[in-house]
Amino acid sequence: MIKVYIPRDTAAISMGADDVAKAIASLPEDIHVIRNGTWGMTYLEPLVEVETQKGRIAYGPVQVSDIPSLYKAGFLDGADHELCQGPTAEIDYLKNQERLTFARCGLVDPLSIDDYIKNGGFQGLKRALKLSEKNIIDDVMTSGLRGRGGAAFPTGIKWNTVLETEADQKYICCNADEGDSGTFSDRILMESDPFCLIEGMIIAGLAVKATKGYIYLRSEYPLCKVVLNDAIRTAKAQNYLGSSICDSDKEFDIEVRIGAGSYVCGEETAMLESLEGKRGMVRAKPPLPAHVGLFGKPTVINNVLSLASIPIILAKGGEYYKDFGIGRSRGTIAFQLAGNVKRGGLVEKAFGITLGDMIDRYGGGTYSGKNIKAVQVGGPLGAYIPPENFDLPLDYEAFSEAGAVLGHGGIVIFDETADMKEQAKFAFDFCAIESCGKCTPCRIGSTRGSEQIEKGNLELTEELCDLMDTSSLCAMGGMTPIPVKSAMKHWPKDFEN
Amino acid sequence: MVDLNKAQEIVDHYSQVEGGLLECLHGLQQAFGYVPKETIDIMADGFNISRAEVHGVISYYHDFRLKPYGRTVVRICQAEACQAMGSRALSAHVAKKMGIDVGKSNEEYTLEAVYCFGNCALSPNLEINGKLHARVDQDNFDELIKKEGAV
Ligand SMILES: Cc1cc2nc3c(=O)[nH]c(=O)nc-3n(C[C@H](O)[C@H](O)[C@H](O)COP(=O)(O)O)c2cc1C
Ligand code: SF4
Numbered sequence: 001m002i003k004v005y006i007p008r009d010t011a012a013i014s015m016g017a018d019d020v021a022k023a024i025a026s027l028p029e030d031i032h033v034i035r036n037g038t039w040g041m042t043y044l045e046p047l048v049e050v051e052t053q054k055g056r057i058a059y060g061p062v063q064v065s066d067i068p069s070l071y072k073a074g075f076l077d078g079a080d081h082e083l084c085q086g087p088t089a090e091i092d093y094l095k096n097q098e099r100l101t102f103a104r105c106g107l108v109d110p111l112s113i114d115d116y117i118k119n120g121g122f123q124g125l126k127r128a129l130k131l132s133e134k135n136i137i138d139d140v141m142t143s144g145l146r147g148r149g150g151a152a153f154p155t156g157i158k159w160n161t162v163l164e165t166e167a168d169q170k171y172i173c174c175n176a177d178e179g180d181s182g183t184f185s186d187r188i189l190m191e192s193d194p195f196c197l198i199e200g201m202i203i204a205g206l207a208v209k210a211t212k213g214y215i216y217l218r219s220e221y222p223l224c225k226v227v228l229n230d231a232i233r234t235a236k237a238q239n240y241l242g243s244s245i246c247d248s249d250k251e252f253d254i255e256v257r258i259g260a261g262s263y264v265c266g267e268e269t270a271m272l273e274s275l276e277g278k279r280g281m282v283r284a285k286p287p288l289p290a291h292v293g294l295f296g297k298p299t300v301i302n303n304v305l306s307l308a309s310i311p312i313i314l315a316k317g318g319e320y321y322k323d324f325g326i327g328r329s330r331g332t333i334a335f336q337l338a339g340n341v342k343r344g345g346l347v348e349k350a351f352g353i354t355l356g357d358m359i360d361r362y363g364g365g366t367y368s369g370k371n372i373k374a375v376q377v378g379g380p381l382g383a384y385i386p387p388e389n390f391d392l393p394l395d396y397e398a399f400s401e402a403g404a405v406l407g408h409g410g411i412v413i414f415d416e417t418a419d420m421k422e423q424a425k426f427a428f429d430f431c432a433i434e435s436c437g438k439c440t441p442c443r444i445g446s447t448r449g450s451e452q453i454e455k456g457n458l459e460l461t462e463e464l465c466d467l468m469d470t471s472s473l474c475a476m477g478g479m480t481p482i483p484v485k486s487a488m489k490h491w492p493k494d495f496e497n
Numbered sequence: 498m499v500d501l502n503k504a505q506e507i508v509d510h511y512s513q514v515e516g517g518l519l520e521c522l523h524g525l526q527q528a529f530g531y532v533p534k535e536t537i538d539i540m541a542d543g544f545n546i547s548r549a550e551v552h553g554v555i556s557y558y559h560d561f562r563l564k565p566y567g568r569t570v571v572r573i574c575q576a577e578a579c580q581a582m583g584s585r586a587l588s589a590h591v592a593k594k595m596g597i598d599v600g601k602s603n604e605e606y607t608l609e610a611v612y613c614f615g616n617c618a619l620s621p622n623l624e625i626n627g628k629l630h631a632r633v634d635q636d637n638f639d640e641l642i643k644k645e646g647a648v
Contacts, residue, residue: 010614010615010616010629011616011618011619011631013629014616014619014622014629014630014631015619015631015632042618042619043618045619178613178615179612179613180613181574181576181577181578181579181612181613181617182576182577182578182617183613183615183617184615184616184617184618186615187615218615219523219560220611220613220614220615221615222627257516257519257520258519258520258523259519259560260519260522260523260558260559260560260561261558261559261560261611261612262557262558262559263612274519275516276516277516277517277518277519277520277521277544277554278516278518278554279553279554279557280557280558295515295516336617336618337618338578338581338617338618338620339577339578339579339580339581339582339617339620340581340582341618344617344618344619345618367582376577380576380577410578410617412577412578412581412617413581414580414581415581418581422585423577423580426577426580430576430612433612434612
């Protein structure tokens, strides 16, 4: 029997992976098609792998129309073909990454708990079950892990606050709203290794004495919902979730809740409101969600990737994780190459590689073949960066010193046809559409800003930016000036009327 | 006619779920294709909140609609990663082809803006009747809408 792997991943499916899987399964051979997760080499999707004596051999991007010629060439024996990428593990894009959080993505069948366990799964949980709450948190502190959702707050400190707050009920809320354009790493993790997120959430629960977890998932990710619910069912059936985790006296349960197309509901307090079934209005802080969170109870809110980094930290110890990275940015981060890029996809690297290296070595330049004009890093609230600044190391501190944002690691590339005035105007327009409306600088300022840019009134735009920056309640209004100001600063010609 | 018994059943179920109003709205929308106005009273009763509050939640979220969709629903990404691959021109083409603006709906077509499908390495993206398509350009859109559209 020949094992053939074809990802069940939104990106691969959007390029025809389901049809490719059907066509390969119907070849007149004894074939076992496994729908694995994606390796994150999105530019090669659908990436078909054949298991051979030499390991898994990759072909991509495969269309249904390529299958006759692949078959004729002998791809089921790992033979050469123009789409052959060689052994998967040897592909440069993948080989040179540091895969800690995403170690299993692509490798395994996402819904096979046996695959998960065989590849290191639940080692962290097993260890955590033997530790005190304090010791689990110590390990997370040692790792230096900072929130991957954007604000980069130390995860251990957040957990400690929740642990130290007494309450009859506490919650773990996983922020799976992933609203930033140019980001898809949460999606990949959830579709390709859902048990990893589940394990991370259980450990978080143990650490702060929370017994219930919610995953707030954006509605634009329907496949994630199916995969997560399936994985949660399996984990329950095998006693990893429920009232006696791994036969201990600890309990934990997870429920998936679906968002409804609001960007600002990724902001943590708006997310809590939304989880409570209300309008996604941002709450003023304090009180911190760690003290008064979901349904008024102490709540840990973490991004998918913060939580999915926990299993390896607990399995291998905080020191192991901390050894990756530079300065105060420890461990690895999932970068996502997106937009006008030749080789788009997910690259997990230790902090410290430069932006230029990331774009050249991995991205391979633009898809259009034209020169790069600008790169937006860190989502819609992140700065536009010109090629002169590509020597910037991908590190939280270096980015904030440069007035930029690393955020959730999205890197959107624009070629020379981009009009930066349009992009600046869009930043305001997006803020106007998505503003929760609670405070005036954001609610009104965004609309006025868009008008002023249209009119070419740059001085007033600058003033408005300063106002929004200093007097908005949350980062939606507070950071919208970042893309606007960076565009005005680096591409002044685009703003001449 | 809206099957109010069915609506009642859905509301009864989700009003038992902590903070379940959004889930309820998704449930109604799945059952009816939209949130029928007649169900607002049922929700207000079931969740023990005012009709205005129910309305407030519905109107806050882009996903919830008080009117049925057209037979063919196209949702097109308007965010940066798709812009970088020409989504502005593509949107204009799609709007022209369908004969309605982004954000508008008629019996035949609904054309909605979406801010990111999380498929940003293969932009521009759009969805036709729930199925996501990547690397869409003007030519293959014309093919797709012929093949995947409801008409
Ligand atoms: C407008 C806005 C949108 C946000 N969207 C997200 C999001 O989609 N996912 C996310 O994890 N964090 C998002 N955040 C950050 C969260 O508020 C919060 O910092 C994060 O979920 C905390 O988790 P972490 O410490 O693990 O990063 C957003 C913040 C703002 C202001
Ligand atoms: S800055 Fe905008 S999104 Fe944030 S609280 Fe104010 S109005 Fe709401």
